[in-house]
Amino acid sequence: MRIGLQDAILPYVALCFLTGCGGSPPSLVVAVNAGVEGDALKAAAREFGSAQSLDVEIVDLPYANLFEKELLDLTSRTGAYDVIMIDDPWFPRLAQNDALAPFASQAPDPDFLQSCLDVCRLNGTYYALPYVGNSQLFFYRQDLFGKYGLPAPATWSGVLAAAKKIGAGEKMYGYVMRGAPGNPVVADFLPLFWAFGAEMFSAGGAPAMDSQQGIDALRFMLELGKHSPPGYAGFNADEVSAHLLQSTAAMSINWPAWIAAMDDPAKSKVAGKIEFAPMPSEKRKGVAGLGTWLLAVPAASKHRDRAFQFLYWATSADPMKRAALHGNPPTRRSVFLDPGLRAKFRALPAQLQSLESARPRPRTPRWNEIENAFGIYLSQANAGTLAPDEAMRRAAKDIAGIAAR
Amino acid sequence: MKKLPAGVPWIAPAVGLLLALSIYPLIYSIKVSFTSEAGGFTAAHYARLFQDRLFAVACWQTAEYLTVALVVEFGLGLSLALLVDSLGRGRGVFRAGLLAPMLLPPVVAAVIWRLIYNPQFGVLNGTLRAAGIPAQRLTWTSGESSAMFSVLLVDIWEWTPFLFLLLSAGLQAIPQEPYEAAKIDGASQWQVFRDITLPLLKPTIVLALLLRAMDLARIFDQIFILTQGGPGFATETVSLYIYRTAFRFFNFGYAAAMSFVALALTTIFARALLRGMRAGSAR
Numbered sequence: 001m002r003i004g005l006q007d008a009i010l011p012y013v014a015l016c017f018l019t020g021c022g023g024s025p026p027s028l029v030v031a032v033n034a035g036v037e038g039d040a041l042k043a044a045a046r047e048f049g050s051a052q053s054l055d056v057e058i059v060d061l062p063y064a065n066l067f068e069k070e071l072l073d074l075t076s077r078t079g080a081y082d083v084i085m086i087d088d089p090w091f092p093r094l095a096q097n098d099a100l101a102p103f104a105s106q107a108p109d110p111d112f113l114q115s116c117l118d119v120c121r122l123n124g125t126y127y128a129l130p131y132v133g134n135s136q137l138f139f140y141r142q143d144l145f146g147k148y149g150l151p152a153p154a155t156w157s158g159v160l161a162a163a164k165k166i167g168a169g170e171k172m173y174g175y176v177m178r179g180a181p182g183n184p185v186v187a188d189f190l191p192l193f194w195a196f197g198a199e200m201f202s203a204g205g206a207p208a209m210d211s212q213q214g215i216d217a218l219r220f221m222l223e224l225g226k227h228s229p230p231g232y233a234g235f236n237a238d239e240v241s242a243h244l245l246q247s248t249a250a251m252s253i254n255w256p257a258w259i260a261a262m263d264d265p266a267k268s269k270v271a272g273k274i275e276f277a278p279m280p281s282e283k284r285k286g287v288a289g290l291g292t293w294l295l296a297v298p299a300a301s302k303h304r305d306r307a308f309q310f311l312y313w314a315t316s317a318d319p320m321k322r323a324a325l326h327g328n329p330p331t332r333r334s335v336f337l338d339p340g341l342r343a344k345f346r347a348l349p350a351q352l353q354s355l356e357s358a359r360p361r362p363r364t365p366r367w368n369e370i371e372n373a374f375g376i377y378l379s380q381a382n383a384g385t386l387a388p389d390e391a392m393r394r395a396a397k398d399i400a401g402i403a404a405r
Numbered sequence: 406m407k408k409l410p411a412g413v414p415w416i417a418p419a420v421g422l423l424l425a426l427s428i429y430p431l432i433y434s435i436k437v438s439f440t441s442e443a444g445g446f447t448a449a450h451y452a453r454l455f456q457d458r459l460f461a462v463a464c465w466q467t468a469e470y471l472t473v474a475l476v477v478e479f480g481l482g483l484s485l486a487l488l489v490d491s492l493g494r495g496r497g498v499f500r501a502g503l504l505a506p507m508l509l510p511p512v513v514a515a516v517i518w519r520l521i522y523n524p525q526f527g528v529l530n531g532t533l534r535a536a537g538i539p540a541q542r543l544t545w546t547s548g549e550s551s552a553m554f555s556v557l558l559v560d561i562w563e564w565t566p567f568l569f570l571l572l573s574a575g576l577q578a579i580p581q582e583p584y585e586a587a588k589i590d591g592a593s594q595w596q597v598f599r600d601i602t603l604p605l606l607k608p609t610i611v612l613a614l615l616l617r618a619m620d621l622a623r624i625f626d627q628i629f630i631l632t633q634g635g636p637g638f639a640t641e642t643v644s645l646y647i648y649r650t651a652f653r654f655f656n657f658g659y660a661a662a663m664s665f666v667a668l669a670l671t672t673i674f675a676r677a678l679l680r681g682m683r684a685g686s687a688r
Contacts, residue, residue: 068652075655093655179547181635231524233636234547239523248525369654376459380637383549 040323130331132293135358176249438661450662482568515630575609
């Protein structure tokens, strides 16, 4: 049997009708982190959509997938997203090659905290605005510090002394930290590393973590590890927080996203007993790691004007205050100082203090790779398979190789 | 107008899909593996493989994982298949019960085991403590020496049923006549197993081992959930390392080069396995 070309095309036409080819595309697509930080943005996008009569599509992606989807979209310039949520260490990589649309105004509202604004810039041009003002905080059991007559944890030496005393006096561990390879162990180590006066890179850009200060910081981390639960070398945020919530550990570095759970009696055995403080100091003043979430518009966005309109609106004071009520730390000073919010969220003063001096991870497009290499050796040191000086020496060697590529 | 053969429009979608989803990506990934970050031609990704100590470690650990899991899962799967096959009544109930772990998505199984393995709050250490065994320092997935054992245990728990299922089906397909003849001749149980069951089951064994080995060579989800390749690099496998290189470091060229080397190694292993089994059959 022979058939004509028209007959051959017919099944495809039918298939097109059946699968609903065509249809109107959404008028704004927002890529959001599927976590507590993204919930407020989802609510804001819906509010903006209904106010502007727009068909807003929210693409909800888990943290691990968000970066890869965004990077694929930006490098292939598909314009799949109009607004993207960016964790600040990703920014140098994502903003490369003009993949993000620059802001028309290069003088953002001075109400934004400077530490948050600094990570939105590449070569002097702003490509993003800060949306969630995340920075690490030091969580500690105020009741136990009172019971043992301990001063508030101002130095890391004080933290170690308190961990020993509380661990000896209570059926609990004095400290708990994230030791899983990659981001968890690096993020928990950096405040300690910086406080000991160490730096990831020298002024000339060479890896410098194997300095004496860096090795001392790692030795100190292992000392703290002796007062942490066994197996902490595999811990991530959920295990660390579970120890605090279950009252089996007394102190840790943590992110603001966990504050609400600590004070929720339904989830926590220590509601009202945890105090939140800026990072302890040691040889240098303590600084927290910055983990700000930014909003940006891909250069290939198909609705660039509308996307900027949404971005400016979402980061303005009133929507940011509503986001703060969802539990998102703000990036505007005026929102931090809002009396209503301060009455509702007791950690806000400590969060502001921490955020003002918080330090970003090194600004390099290869940070993910560097963090992974550093994390492997830190994790091995914490697992007891590498001595601190050897771990730092190997990390410096591998990171030099990454930087040279 | 030129007429097309009648079958062309009907096979064209399948051929088109195959070309679009398999052939084109394969050719494209070969091209990517020879492309530098600047976009030019390079063989540097393949050269780097020989200097990358972590890739060598990941390959070794994958081989270790594959071998141990395959041997244990095959041994247990065959034993269970023989045991259940010898049962009279209740065979169906046993079979359904044994298959349960395999029906769970690997990610779900890994999350459950992650909770079980938690040193302080997990069921495993809790049970050991309740039995008076000091389990305080048993850290399972967090210990450098115990992490690989812990992830292997999850694999064995979840995928032994797969081998059991295939081998069980193979056992049922063996005709009864040789067994009856052996019984008349007074053969022992061991002789029956060695000279009848094993040779007649060999095609199923080859298929089962091959399928499972290929799956084990690309192990990813369980390790990703349970240890993320840690502590340190203790449980890193080739798939995990390729994923990280491609999607965390965005170095697609090097990741593609690693994928092709992994594909070559898996092919060599599969051919060696097939040849070994065929040689065994010939004897």
